[in-house]
Amino acid sequence: xxxxxxxxxxxxxxxxxxxxxxxxxxxxxxxxxxxxxxxxxxxxxxxxxxxxxxxxxxxxxxxxxxxxxxxxxxxxxxxxxxxxx
Numbered sequence: 001x002x003x004x005x006x007x008x009x010x011x012x013x014x015x016x017x018x019x020x021x022x023x024x025x026x027x028x029x030x031x032x033x034x035x036x037x038x039x040x041x042x043x044x045x046x047x048x049x050x051x052x053x054x055x056x057x058x059x060x061x062x063x064x065x066x067x068x069x070x071x072x073x074x075x076x077x078x079x080x081x082x083x084x085x
Contacts, residue, residue, distance in 0.1 A: 001068075002039030005048065008032040013053070015045070015067055016074040042068060055080045 006014040009032040020026050020039070027033040040048065042064055049060035056063060057080040067075050 001042060003042060003045045004036050004038035004040075005045065006030055006036045006074075007034045009034050013077045013079075014074050015063070015077055017067075018073050049077070053077070053079070 001017060002019065004016045004020060004026065006016055006026060008014065008030060014030070023036050026036045037048065038045065046060045046064050049056060053060065056077055063077060
């Protein structure tokens with residue numbers, strides 16, 4: 001399975017299992033597309049997310065398990081809410 005991490009201008013980080021041929025195809029599908037990485041295996045994606053986004057909540061592995069067991073093709077990753085100081 002090939003996964004893509006997609007960054008949007010609205011600060012969402014998406015995880016997609018959609019079969020994209022290139023970043024241009026992703027840009028056509030995602031209105032506020034900014035950048036994307038992949039395609040990667042689930043293990044590679046988890047490693048990247050753990051390194052670059054330690055504030056995921058639940059953690060990257062848990063969100064990946066939930067995503068892979070769902071029927072969804074794309075989901076928004078969830079982060080620990082930032083406190084308003």
